[in-house]
Amino acid sequence: MRAVTYDRYGPPDVLHVAEVADPVPAAGEVLVRIEAASLNPLDWKLREGHLRFAPPVKAPPRGTGTDLAGTIVAVGGGPGPRHVGERVFGSLSPFGRAGSCAEACVVAVHRLAPVPDGVAADAAACLPIAGGTAVQALADDAQLASGQRLLVVGAAGGVGHFAVQYAKHAGARVVGVCGPDNVAFVAGLGADRVIDYRSTDVLASGETFDVIFDAANALDWRRAQRLLARGGLYLGTAGSTTSAIATGVGAVLAPWFGGTRARNVVLNGGAAAWRRLGDLAARGILAPHVERRVGLEEVAGAQAAMQTGHGRGKVVVLPQLMPRAAG
Ligand SMILES: NC(=O)c1ccc[n+]([C@@H]2O[C@H](COP(=O)([O-])OP(=O)(O)OC[C@H]3O[C@@H](n4cnc5c(N)ncnc54)[C@H](OP(=O)(O)O)[C@@H]3O)[C@@H](O)[C@H]2O)c1
Known part of the structure:
Protein backbone atom coordinates (compact mmCIF):
# COMPACT_ATOMS: atom_id res chain seq x y z
CA MET A 1 0.00 0.00 0.00
CA PRO A 116 -23.29 8.23 11.14
CA ASP A 117 -25.65 7.77 8.19
CA GLY A 118 -25.69 10.83 5.97
CA VAL A 119 -22.18 11.99 6.93
CA ALA A 120 -19.62 11.75 4.10
CA ALA A 121 -16.19 10.23 4.73
CA ASP A 122 -14.35 13.50 4.04
CA ALA A 123 -16.60 15.38 6.49
CA ALA A 124 -16.10 12.69 9.16
CA ALA A 125 -12.32 12.83 8.70
CA CYS A 126 -12.38 16.58 9.49
CA LEU A 127 -14.01 16.14 12.87
CA PRO A 128 -11.76 14.45 15.45
CA ILE A 129 -8.97 16.82 16.49
CA ALA A 130 -10.36 20.18 15.31
CA GLY A 131 -14.03 19.53 16.08
CA GLY A 132 -13.16 17.64 19.26
CA THR A 133 -11.08 20.52 20.60
CA ALA A 134 -13.72 23.14 19.78
CA VAL A 135 -16.60 21.19 21.32
CA GLN A 136 -14.63 20.11 24.39
CA ALA A 137 -13.51 23.72 24.98
CA LEU A 138 -16.97 25.24 24.70
CA ALA A 139 -19.27 22.48 25.95
CA ASP A 140 -17.10 20.95 28.71
CA ASP A 141 -14.47 23.47 29.78
CA ALA A 142 -16.55 26.65 29.36
CA GLN A 143 -20.01 25.06 29.71
CA LEU A 144 -21.12 27.76 27.29
CA ALA A 145 -24.73 28.81 27.88
CA SER A 146 -27.30 30.57 25.75
CA GLY A 147 -26.88 34.34 25.80
CA GLN A 148 -23.22 34.28 26.87
CA ARG A 149 -20.75 36.42 24.97
CA LEU A 150 -17.93 34.49 23.27
CA LEU A 151 -14.84 35.73 21.45
CA VAL A 152 -13.27 33.18 19.07
CA VAL A 153 -9.73 34.13 18.03
CA GLY A 154 -8.67 32.24 14.90
CA ALA A 155 -12.31 31.79 13.90
CA ALA A 156 -11.53 30.73 10.30
CA GLY A 157 -9.20 27.83 11.14
CA GLY A 158 -9.86 24.16 11.62
CA VAL A 159 -10.67 24.52 15.33
CA GLY A 160 -12.14 28.03 15.11
CA HIS A 161 -14.69 27.37 12.38
CA PHE A 162 -16.14 24.47 14.38
CA ALA A 163 -16.16 26.68 17.50
CA VAL A 164 -18.26 29.37 15.79
CA GLN A 165 -20.74 26.74 14.55
CA TYR A 166 -21.05 25.04 17.95
CA ALA A 167 -21.37 28.34 19.84
CA LYS A 168 -24.20 29.57 17.61
CA HIS A 169 -25.99 26.27 18.21
CA ALA A 170 -25.52 26.84 21.97
CA GLY A 171 -27.16 30.26 21.63
CA ALA A 172 -24.11 32.38 22.40
CA ARG A 173 -23.38 35.81 20.95
CA VAL A 174 -20.25 35.17 18.92
CA VAL A 175 -17.55 37.59 17.85
CA GLY A 176 -14.97 36.03 15.52
CA VAL A 177 -11.43 37.29 14.93
CA CYS A 178 -9.66 36.48 11.66
CA GLY A 179 -7.56 37.97 8.87
CA PRO A 180 -9.05 40.11 6.05
CA ASP A 181 -9.36 37.23 3.58
CA ASN A 182 -11.58 35.27 5.96
CA VAL A 183 -14.05 37.94 7.14
CA ALA A 184 -16.84 36.86 4.77
CA PHE A 185 -16.18 33.20 5.55
CA VAL A 186 -16.50 33.70 9.33
CA ALA A 187 -19.63 35.83 8.90
CA GLY A 188 -21.05 33.00 6.78
CA LEU A 189 -20.49 30.58 9.67
CA GLY A 190 -22.96 32.64 11.70
CA ALA A 191 -20.71 34.93 13.77
CA ASP A 192 -22.65 37.99 15.00
CA ARG A 193 -19.65 40.23 14.48
CA VAL A 194 -16.31 39.68 12.76
CA ILE A 195 -13.13 41.56 13.64
CA ASP A 196 -10.36 41.70 11.05
CA TYR A 197 -7.23 41.67 13.19
CA ARG A 198 -5.23 43.51 10.52
CA SER A 199 -7.44 46.61 10.55
CA THR A 200 -8.89 46.52 14.09
CA ASP A 201 -7.19 45.99 17.43
CA VAL A 202 -9.39 43.45 19.16
CA LEU A 203 -8.24 44.82 22.53
CA ALA A 204 -9.92 48.10 21.58
CA SER A 205 -13.14 46.41 20.45
CA GLY A 206 -15.08 47.97 23.34
CA GLU A 207 -16.79 44.69 24.23
CA THR A 208 -16.34 42.31 27.13
CA PHE A 209 -16.81 38.56 26.97
CA ASP A 210 -17.80 35.71 29.27
CA VAL A 211 -15.51 33.34 27.37
CA ILE A 212 -12.53 33.93 25.10
CA PHE A 213 -11.55 30.89 23.04
CA ASP A 214 -8.13 31.71 21.62
CA ALA A 215 -7.86 28.89 19.10
CA ALA A 216 -4.93 30.63 17.37
CA ASN A 217 -3.13 31.44 20.66
CA ALA A 218 -2.78 34.97 19.31
CA LEU A 219 -4.06 37.01 22.26
CA ASP A 220 -2.58 35.42 25.43
CA TRP A 221 -4.43 35.45 28.77
CA ARG A 222 -2.66 38.53 30.17
CA ARG A 223 -3.75 40.77 27.29
CA ALA A 224 -7.14 39.04 27.23
CA GLN A 225 -7.84 40.12 30.82
CA ARG A 226 -9.20 43.48 29.80
CA LEU A 227 -11.74 41.82 27.48
CA LEU A 228 -13.04 39.38 30.09
CA ALA A 229 -16.12 40.01 32.22
CA ARG A 230 -15.70 39.27 35.95
CA GLY A 231 -15.50 35.48 36.36
CA GLY A 232 -14.82 35.18 32.62
CA LEU A 233 -12.74 32.32 31.19
CA TYR A 234 -9.77 32.47 28.78
CA LEU A 235 -9.10 29.22 26.90
CA GLY A 236 -5.93 28.69 24.86
CA THR A 237 -5.09 25.65 22.76
CA ALA A 238 -1.44 25.30 23.81
CA GLY A 239 -0.27 25.76 20.21
CA SER A 240 3.34 26.25 21.33
CA THR A 241 5.33 25.66 24.48
CA THR A 242 5.40 29.42 25.07
CA SER A 243 1.64 29.84 24.79
CA ALA A 244 1.00 26.72 26.89
CA ILE A 245 3.23 28.06 29.68
CA ALA A 246 1.68 31.55 29.44
CA THR A 247 -1.83 30.13 29.82
CA GLY A 248 -0.63 27.78 32.59
CA VAL A 249 0.71 30.78 34.49
CA GLY A 250 -2.61 32.49 33.80
CA ALA A 251 -4.47 29.55 35.33
CA VAL A 252 -2.69 30.25 38.61
CA LEU A 253 -2.65 34.06 38.54
CA ALA A 254 -5.86 35.07 36.73
CA PRO A 255 -8.18 34.64 39.76
CA TRP A 256 -5.98 37.10 41.71
CA PHE A 257 -6.02 39.69 38.93
CA GLY A 258 -9.59 40.66 38.15
CA GLY A 259 -11.35 37.47 39.22
CA THR A 260 -11.02 35.76 35.85
CA ARG A 261 -9.90 32.25 34.91
CA ALA A 262 -7.52 30.78 32.32
CA ARG A 263 -7.02 27.23 31.10
CA ASN A 264 -5.19 25.26 28.41
CA VAL A 265 -7.50 23.05 26.38
CA VAL A 266 -5.95 19.62 25.85
CA LEU A 267 -8.12 17.36 23.74
CA ASN A 268 -9.35 14.26 25.51
CA GLY A 269 -10.23 12.26 22.40
CA GLY A 270 -11.52 8.75 21.84
CA ALA A 271 -14.64 6.86 20.84
CA ALA A 272 -17.03 8.75 23.17
CA ALA A 273 -15.78 12.15 21.99
CA TRP A 274 -15.99 11.12 18.32
CA ARG A 275 -19.54 9.77 18.83
CA ARG A 276 -20.63 13.18 20.13
CA LEU A 277 -19.03 14.85 17.08
CA GLY A 278 -20.66 12.37 14.70
CA ASP A 279 -24.04 13.15 16.23
CA LEU A 280 -23.47 16.93 15.90
CA ALA A 281 -22.44 16.47 12.26
CA ALA A 282 -25.41 14.23 11.48
CA ARG A 283 -27.72 16.95 12.89
CA GLY A 284 -26.00 19.60 10.75
CA ILE A 285 -24.73 21.51 13.81
CA LEU A 286 -21.11 20.92 12.79
CA ALA A 287 -20.64 21.30 9.02
CA PRO A 288 -16.94 20.86 8.20
N1 LIG B 1 -4.35 21.48 22.67
C1 LIG B 1 -4.95 20.70 21.78
O1 LIG B 1 -5.42 19.60 22.13
C2 LIG B 1 -5.09 21.20 20.36
C3 LIG B 1 -5.99 20.57 19.49
C4 LIG B 1 -6.15 21.10 18.22
C5 LIG B 1 -5.39 22.20 17.81
N2 LIG B 1 -4.49 22.75 18.67
C6 LIG B 1 -3.68 23.90 18.26
O2 LIG B 1 -4.58 24.97 17.98
C7 LIG B 1 -4.02 25.83 16.97
C8 LIG B 1 -5.05 26.05 15.87
O3 LIG B 1 -5.32 24.82 15.21
P1 LIG B 1 -6.16 24.83 13.85
O4 LIG B 1 -6.36 23.43 13.44
O5 LIG B 1 -7.34 25.71 13.98
O6 LIG B 1 -5.11 25.56 12.86
P2 LIG B 1 -5.34 26.17 11.39
O7 LIG B 1 -6.45 25.45 10.72
O8 LIG B 1 -4.02 26.24 10.75
O9 LIG B 1 -5.90 27.65 11.68
C9 LIG B 1 -5.09 28.62 12.22
C10 LIG B 1 -5.91 29.91 12.17
O10 LIG B 1 -5.23 30.91 12.95
C11 LIG B 1 -5.62 32.16 12.42
N3 LIG B 1 -4.70 33.20 12.83
C12 LIG B 1 -3.38 33.32 12.54
N4 LIG B 1 -2.89 34.44 13.13
C13 LIG B 1 -3.94 35.03 13.77
C14 LIG B 1 -4.08 36.20 14.56
N5 LIG B 1 -3.05 37.01 14.81
N6 LIG B 1 -5.28 36.49 15.08
C15 LIG B 1 -6.35 35.68 14.86
N7 LIG B 1 -6.28 34.55 14.12
C16 LIG B 1 -5.09 34.24 13.59
C17 LIG B 1 -5.64 31.95 10.92
O11 LIG B 1 -6.61 32.81 10.38
P3 LIG B 1 -6.28 33.92 9.24
O12 LIG B 1 -5.83 33.16 8.02
O13 LIG B 1 -7.59 34.60 9.06
O14 LIG B 1 -5.15 34.74 9.79
C18 LIG B 1 -6.06 30.48 10.77
O15 LIG B 1 -7.39 30.38 10.36
C19 LIG B 1 -2.74 25.13 16.50
O16 LIG B 1 -1.64 25.70 17.15
C20 LIG B 1 -2.93 23.69 16.96
O17 LIG B 1 -1.70 23.02 17.14
C21 LIG B 1 -4.33 22.27 19.94
Whole structure:
Protein backbone atom coordinates (compact mmCIF):
# COMPACT_ATOMS: atom_id res chain seq x y z
CA MET A 1 0.00 0.00 0.00
CA ARG A 2 1.04 3.66 -0.43
CA ALA A 3 1.73 5.85 2.60
CA VAL A 4 3.24 9.29 3.20
CA THR A 5 6.27 8.77 5.43
CA TYR A 6 9.40 10.53 6.65
CA ASP A 7 12.76 9.12 7.73
CA ARG A 8 14.04 12.14 9.69
CA TYR A 9 12.64 15.24 11.36
CA GLY A 10 12.63 18.27 9.09
CA PRO A 11 10.80 20.57 6.65
CA PRO A 12 7.91 19.46 4.41
CA ASP A 13 10.26 18.00 1.78
CA VAL A 14 11.27 15.14 4.12
CA LEU A 15 7.80 13.74 3.31
CA HIS A 16 7.58 11.21 0.50
CA VAL A 17 5.11 8.62 -0.74
CA ALA A 18 6.44 5.10 -0.15
CA GLU A 19 5.22 1.61 -0.95
CA VAL A 20 5.01 -0.20 2.41
CA ALA A 21 3.74 -3.59 3.56
CA ASP A 22 0.09 -3.77 4.64
CA PRO A 23 0.00 -3.44 8.45
CA VAL A 24 -1.57 -6.33 10.42
CA PRO A 25 -3.96 -5.55 13.29
CA ALA A 26 -3.32 -7.11 16.73
CA ALA A 27 -5.96 -7.81 19.38
CA GLY A 28 -7.91 -4.62 20.11
CA GLU A 29 -7.03 -3.15 16.70
CA VAL A 30 -8.58 -3.05 13.23
CA LEU A 31 -7.21 -2.41 9.76
CA VAL A 32 -9.01 0.54 8.12
CA ARG A 33 -8.99 1.21 4.36
CA ILE A 34 -8.77 4.98 4.44
CA GLU A 35 -11.25 6.96 2.35
CA ALA A 36 -10.21 10.35 3.72
CA ALA A 37 -7.74 11.84 6.19
CA SER A 38 -7.54 15.44 7.36
CA LEU A 39 -4.55 17.59 8.27
CA ASN A 40 -3.93 19.30 11.60
CA PRO A 41 -1.06 21.54 12.80
CA LEU A 42 -0.08 18.61 15.07
CA ASP A 43 1.11 16.77 11.92
CA TRP A 44 3.72 19.35 10.96
CA LYS A 45 4.75 19.93 14.58
CA LEU A 46 5.47 16.20 14.92
CA ARG A 47 7.32 16.19 11.58
CA GLU A 48 9.50 19.16 12.60
CA GLY A 49 10.39 17.39 15.85
CA HIS A 50 8.66 19.85 18.19
CA LEU A 51 7.61 16.90 20.34
CA ARG A 52 10.85 14.92 19.97
CA PHE A 53 11.67 15.19 23.69
CA ALA A 54 8.28 13.84 24.75
CA PRO A 55 9.32 10.24 25.55
CA PRO A 56 6.23 8.41 24.20
CA VAL A 57 6.56 9.98 20.71
CA LYS A 58 8.13 7.52 18.26
CA ALA A 59 11.00 8.98 16.23
CA PRO A 60 11.07 8.66 12.41
CA PRO A 61 10.79 6.64 10.27
CA ARG A 62 7.07 7.16 10.68
CA GLY A 63 3.91 8.14 8.86
CA THR A 64 2.14 11.51 9.00
CA GLY A 65 -1.46 12.43 9.82
CA THR A 66 -3.78 11.29 12.61
CA ASP A 67 -7.41 11.99 11.63
CA LEU A 68 -9.16 9.53 9.30
CA ALA A 69 -12.38 7.99 8.04
CA GLY A 70 -12.72 4.72 6.17
CA THR A 71 -13.94 1.13 6.19
CA ILE A 72 -12.77 -1.71 8.41
CA VAL A 73 -11.19 -4.46 6.27
CA ALA A 74 -9.72 -6.70 8.99
CA VAL A 75 -10.20 -7.17 12.74
CA GLY A 76 -7.31 -8.32 14.93
CA GLY A 77 -7.61 -10.98 17.61
CA GLY A 78 -11.09 -12.37 17.03
CA PRO A 79 -14.51 -10.83 17.70
CA GLY A 80 -14.71 -7.32 19.16
CA PRO A 81 -17.00 -4.30 19.17
CA ARG A 82 -16.19 -3.41 15.51
CA HIS A 83 -16.73 -5.54 12.40
CA VAL A 84 -15.43 -5.83 8.83
CA GLY A 85 -17.30 -3.55 6.43
CA GLU A 86 -18.16 -0.95 9.09
CA ARG A 87 -17.57 2.72 8.25
CA VAL A 88 -15.60 4.38 11.03
CA PHE A 89 -13.78 7.60 11.81
CA GLY A 90 -11.34 8.66 14.49
CA SER A 91 -7.78 9.67 15.19
CA LEU A 92 -4.54 7.73 15.57
CA SER A 93 -2.31 8.13 18.59
CA PRO A 94 0.23 10.87 17.76
CA PHE A 95 2.80 8.86 19.72
CA GLY A 96 2.88 5.89 17.34
CA ARG A 97 4.53 5.39 13.93
CA ALA A 98 1.34 4.92 11.88
CA GLY A 99 0.01 7.84 9.82
CA SER A 100 -3.45 8.43 8.38
CA CYS A 101 -2.10 9.87 5.09
CA ALA A 102 -2.01 6.36 3.65
CA GLU A 103 -4.20 3.89 1.83
CA ALA A 104 -4.70 1.89 5.04
CA CYS A 105 -3.67 1.91 8.67
CA VAL A 106 -4.11 -0.04 11.87
CA VAL A 107 -6.14 1.76 14.56
CA ALA A 108 -6.94 0.85 18.17
CA VAL A 109 -10.66 0.12 18.48
CA HIS A 110 -11.11 2.64 21.34
CA ARG A 111 -9.96 5.41 18.97
CA LEU A 112 -12.82 4.84 16.48
CA ALA A 113 -16.54 5.54 16.26
CA PRO A 114 -19.07 4.66 13.54
CA VAL A 115 -19.62 7.23 10.76
CA PRO A 116 -23.29 8.23 11.14
CA ASP A 117 -25.65 7.77 8.19
CA GLY A 118 -25.69 10.83 5.97
CA VAL A 119 -22.18 11.99 6.93
CA ALA A 120 -19.62 11.75 4.10
CA ALA A 121 -16.19 10.23 4.73
CA ASP A 122 -14.35 13.50 4.04
CA ALA A 123 -16.60 15.38 6.49
CA ALA A 124 -16.10 12.69 9.16
CA ALA A 125 -12.32 12.83 8.70
CA CYS A 126 -12.38 16.58 9.49
CA LEU A 127 -14.01 16.14 12.87
CA PRO A 128 -11.76 14.45 15.45
CA ILE A 129 -8.97 16.82 16.49
CA ALA A 130 -10.36 20.18 15.31
CA GLY A 131 -14.03 19.53 16.08
CA GLY A 132 -13.16 17.64 19.26
CA THR A 133 -11.08 20.52 20.60
CA ALA A 134 -13.72 23.14 19.78
CA VAL A 135 -16.60 21.19 21.32
CA GLN A 136 -14.63 20.11 24.39
CA ALA A 137 -13.51 23.72 24.98
CA LEU A 138 -16.97 25.24 24.70
CA ALA A 139 -19.27 22.48 25.95
CA ASP A 140 -17.10 20.95 28.71
CA ASP A 141 -14.47 23.47 29.78
CA ALA A 142 -16.55 26.65 29.36
CA GLN A 143 -20.01 25.06 29.71
CA LEU A 144 -21.12 27.76 27.29
CA ALA A 145 -24.73 28.81 27.88
CA SER A 146 -27.30 30.57 25.75
CA GLY A 147 -26.88 34.34 25.80
CA GLN A 148 -23.22 34.28 26.87
CA ARG A 149 -20.75 36.42 24.97
CA LEU A 150 -17.93 34.49 23.27
CA LEU A 151 -14.84 35.73 21.45
CA VAL A 152 -13.27 33.18 19.07
CA VAL A 153 -9.73 34.13 18.03
CA GLY A 154 -8.67 32.24 14.90
CA ALA A 155 -12.31 31.79 13.90
CA ALA A 156 -11.53 30.73 10.30
CA GLY A 157 -9.20 27.83 11.14
CA GLY A 158 -9.86 24.16 11.62
CA VAL A 159 -10.67 24.52 15.33
CA GLY A 160 -12.14 28.03 15.11
CA HIS A 161 -14.69 27.37 12.38
CA PHE A 162 -16.14 24.47 14.38
CA ALA A 163 -16.16 26.68 17.50
CA VAL A 164 -18.26 29.37 15.79
CA GLN A 165 -20.74 26.74 14.55
CA TYR A 166 -21.05 25.04 17.95
CA ALA A 167 -21.37 28.34 19.84
CA LYS A 168 -24.20 29.57 17.61
CA HIS A 169 -25.99 26.27 18.21
CA ALA A 170 -25.52 26.84 21.97
CA GLY A 171 -27.16 30.26 21.63
CA ALA A 172 -24.11 32.38 22.40
CA ARG A 173 -23.38 35.81 20.95
CA VAL A 174 -20.25 35.17 18.92
CA VAL A 175 -17.55 37.59 17.85
CA GLY A 176 -14.97 36.03 15.52
CA VAL A 177 -11.43 37.29 14.93
CA CYS A 178 -9.66 36.48 11.66
CA GLY A 179 -7.56 37.97 8.87
CA PRO A 180 -9.05 40.11 6.05
CA ASP A 181 -9.36 37.23 3.58
CA ASN A 182 -11.58 35.27 5.96
CA VAL A 183 -14.05 37.94 7.14
CA ALA A 184 -16.84 36.86 4.77
CA PHE A 185 -16.18 33.20 5.55
CA VAL A 186 -16.50 33.70 9.33
CA ALA A 187 -19.63 35.83 8.90
CA GLY A 188 -21.05 33.00 6.78
CA LEU A 189 -20.49 30.58 9.67
CA GLY A 190 -22.96 32.64 11.70
CA ALA A 191 -20.71 34.93 13.77
CA ASP A 192 -22.65 37.99 15.00
CA ARG A 193 -19.65 40.23 14.48
CA VAL A 194 -16.31 39.68 12.76
CA ILE A 195 -13.13 41.56 13.64
CA ASP A 196 -10.36 41.70 11.05
CA TYR A 197 -7.23 41.67 13.19
CA ARG A 198 -5.23 43.51 10.52
CA SER A 199 -7.44 46.61 10.55
CA THR A 200 -8.89 46.52 14.09
CA ASP A 201 -7.19 45.99 17.43
CA VAL A 202 -9.39 43.45 19.16
CA LEU A 203 -8.24 44.82 22.53
CA ALA A 204 -9.92 48.10 21.58
CA SER A 205 -13.14 46.41 20.45
CA GLY A 206 -15.08 47.97 23.34
CA GLU A 207 -16.79 44.69 24.23
CA THR A 208 -16.34 42.31 27.13
CA PHE A 209 -16.81 38.56 26.97
CA ASP A 210 -17.80 35.71 29.27
CA VAL A 211 -15.51 33.34 27.37
CA ILE A 212 -12.53 33.93 25.10
CA PHE A 213 -11.55 30.89 23.04
CA ASP A 214 -8.13 31.71 21.62
CA ALA A 215 -7.86 28.89 19.10
CA ALA A 216 -4.93 30.63 17.37
CA ASN A 217 -3.13 31.44 20.66
CA ALA A 218 -2.78 34.97 19.31
CA LEU A 219 -4.06 37.01 22.26
CA ASP A 220 -2.58 35.42 25.43
CA TRP A 221 -4.43 35.45 28.77
CA ARG A 222 -2.66 38.53 30.17
CA ARG A 223 -3.75 40.77 27.29
CA ALA A 224 -7.14 39.04 27.23
CA GLN A 225 -7.84 40.12 30.82
CA ARG A 226 -9.20 43.48 29.80
CA LEU A 227 -11.74 41.82 27.48
CA LEU A 228 -13.04 39.38 30.09
CA ALA A 229 -16.12 40.01 32.22
CA ARG A 230 -15.70 39.27 35.95
CA GLY A 231 -15.50 35.48 36.36
CA GLY A 232 -14.82 35.18 32.62
CA LEU A 233 -12.74 32.32 31.19
CA TYR A 234 -9.77 32.47 28.78
CA LEU A 235 -9.10 29.22 26.90
CA GLY A 236 -5.93 28.69 24.86
CA THR A 237 -5.09 25.65 22.76
CA ALA A 238 -1.44 25.30 23.81
CA GLY A 239 -0.27 25.76 20.21
CA SER A 240 3.34 26.25 21.33
CA THR A 241 5.33 25.66 24.48
CA THR A 242 5.40 29.42 25.07
CA SER A 243 1.64 29.84 24.79
CA ALA A 244 1.00 26.72 26.89
CA ILE A 245 3.23 28.06 29.68
CA ALA A 246 1.68 31.55 29.44
CA THR A 247 -1.83 30.13 29.82
CA GLY A 248 -0.63 27.78 32.59
CA VAL A 249 0.71 30.78 34.49
CA GLY A 250 -2.61 32.49 33.80
CA ALA A 251 -4.47 29.55 35.33
CA VAL A 252 -2.69 30.25 38.61
CA LEU A 253 -2.65 34.06 38.54
CA ALA A 254 -5.86 35.07 36.73
CA PRO A 255 -8.18 34.64 39.76
CA TRP A 256 -5.98 37.10 41.71
CA PHE A 257 -6.02 39.69 38.93
CA GLY A 258 -9.59 40.66 38.15
CA GLY A 259 -11.35 37.47 39.22
CA THR A 260 -11.02 35.76 35.85
CA ARG A 261 -9.90 32.25 34.91
CA ALA A 262 -7.52 30.78 32.32
CA ARG A 263 -7.02 27.23 31.10
CA ASN A 264 -5.19 25.26 28.41
CA VAL A 265 -7.50 23.05 26.38
CA VAL A 266 -5.95 19.62 25.85
CA LEU A 267 -8.12 17.36 23.74
CA ASN A 268 -9.35 14.26 25.51
CA GLY A 269 -10.23 12.26 22.40
CA GLY A 270 -11.52 8.75 21.84
CA ALA A 271 -14.64 6.86 20.84
CA ALA A 272 -17.03 8.75 23.17
CA ALA A 273 -15.78 12.15 21.99
CA TRP A 274 -15.99 11.12 18.32
CA ARG A 275 -19.54 9.77 18.83
CA ARG A 276 -20.63 13.18 20.13
CA LEU A 277 -19.03 14.85 17.08
CA GLY A 278 -20.66 12.37 14.70
CA ASP A 279 -24.04 13.15 16.23
CA LEU A 280 -23.47 16.93 15.90
CA ALA A 281 -22.44 16.47 12.26
CA ALA A 282 -25.41 14.23 11.48
CA ARG A 283 -27.72 16.95 12.89
CA GLY A 284 -26.00 19.60 10.75
CA ILE A 285 -24.73 21.51 13.81
CA LEU A 286 -21.11 20.92 12.79
CA ALA A 287 -20.64 21.30 9.02
CA PRO A 288 -16.94 20.86 8.20
CA HIS A 289 -15.68 23.32 5.60
CA VAL A 290 -13.28 21.49 3.26
CA GLU A 291 -11.10 24.19 1.75
CA ARG A 292 -8.94 21.82 -0.28
CA ARG A 293 -8.79 18.14 -1.26
CA VAL A 294 -5.37 16.67 -2.06
CA GLY A 295 -3.83 13.29 -2.94
CA LEU A 296 -0.94 11.65 -1.08
CA GLU A 297 1.66 13.31 -3.36
CA GLU A 298 0.36 16.76 -2.37
CA VAL A 299 0.52 16.27 1.41
CA ALA A 300 3.97 17.91 1.71
CA GLY A 301 2.73 21.06 -0.08
CA ALA A 302 -0.48 21.12 1.94
CA GLN A 303 1.42 20.79 5.24
CA ALA A 304 3.76 23.61 4.13
CA ALA A 305 0.72 25.82 3.46
CA MET A 306 -0.82 24.94 6.83
CA GLN A 307 2.45 25.80 8.53
CA THR A 308 2.01 29.46 7.50
CA GLY A 309 -0.75 29.56 10.15
CA HIS A 310 -3.47 30.96 7.88
CA GLY A 311 -5.61 27.95 7.06
CA ARG A 312 -9.33 28.21 6.35
CA GLY A 313 -11.49 25.28 7.47
CA LYS A 314 -9.92 21.90 6.78
CA VAL A 315 -7.65 20.23 4.21
CA VAL A 316 -8.68 16.68 3.33
CA VAL A 317 -6.36 14.00 1.96
CA LEU A 318 -7.94 11.44 -0.38
CA PRO A 319 -5.51 8.49 -0.80
CA GLN A 320 -7.20 7.42 -4.03
CA LEU A 321 -6.79 10.87 -5.63
CA MET A 322 -4.03 10.65 -8.22
CA PRO A 323 -1.74 13.58 -9.07
CA ARG A 324 -2.95 15.71 -11.97
CA ALA A 325 -0.96 15.20 -15.17
CA ALA A 326 1.40 18.11 -15.87
CA GLY A 327 0.23 20.57 -18.55
N1 LIG B 1 -4.35 21.48 22.67
C1 LIG B 1 -4.95 20.70 21.78
O1 LIG B 1 -5.42 19.60 22.13
C2 LIG B 1 -5.09 21.20 20.36
C3 LIG B 1 -5.99 20.57 19.49
C4 LIG B 1 -6.15 21.10 18.22
C5 LIG B 1 -5.39 22.20 17.81
N2 LIG B 1 -4.49 22.75 18.67
C6 LIG B 1 -3.68 23.90 18.26
O2 LIG B 1 -4.58 24.97 17.98
C7 LIG B 1 -4.02 25.83 16.97
C8 LIG B 1 -5.05 26.05 15.87
O3 LIG B 1 -5.32 24.82 15.21
P1 LIG B 1 -6.16 24.83 13.85
O4 LIG B 1 -6.36 23.43 13.44
O5 LIG B 1 -7.34 25.71 13.98
O6 LIG B 1 -5.11 25.56 12.86
P2 LIG B 1 -5.34 26.17 11.39
O7 LIG B 1 -6.45 25.45 10.72
O8 LIG B 1 -4.02 26.24 10.75
O9 LIG B 1 -5.90 27.65 11.68
C9 LIG B 1 -5.09 28.62 12.22
C10 LIG B 1 -5.91 29.91 12.17
O10 LIG B 1 -5.23 30.91 12.95
C11 LIG B 1 -5.62 32.16 12.42
N3 LIG B 1 -4.70 33.20 12.83
C12 LIG B 1 -3.38 33.32 12.54
N4 LIG B 1 -2.89 34.44 13.13
C13 LIG B 1 -3.94 35.03 13.77
C14 LIG B 1 -4.08 36.20 14.56
N5 LIG B 1 -3.05 37.01 14.81
N6 LIG B 1 -5.28 36.49 15.08
C15 LIG B 1 -6.35 35.68 14.86
N7 LIG B 1 -6.28 34.55 14.12
C16 LIG B 1 -5.09 34.24 13.59
C17 LIG B 1 -5.64 31.95 10.92
O11 LIG B 1 -6.61 32.81 10.38
P3 LIG B 1 -6.28 33.92 9.24
O12 LIG B 1 -5.83 33.16 8.02
O13 LIG B 1 -7.59 34.60 9.06
O14 LIG B 1 -5.15 34.74 9.79
C18 LIG B 1 -6.06 30.48 10.77
O15 LIG B 1 -7.39 30.38 10.36
C19 LIG B 1 -2.74 25.13 16.50
O16 LIG B 1 -1.64 25.70 17.15
C20 LIG B 1 -2.93 23.69 16.96
O17 LIG B 1 -1.70 23.02 17.14
C21 LIG B 1 -4.33 22.27 19.94
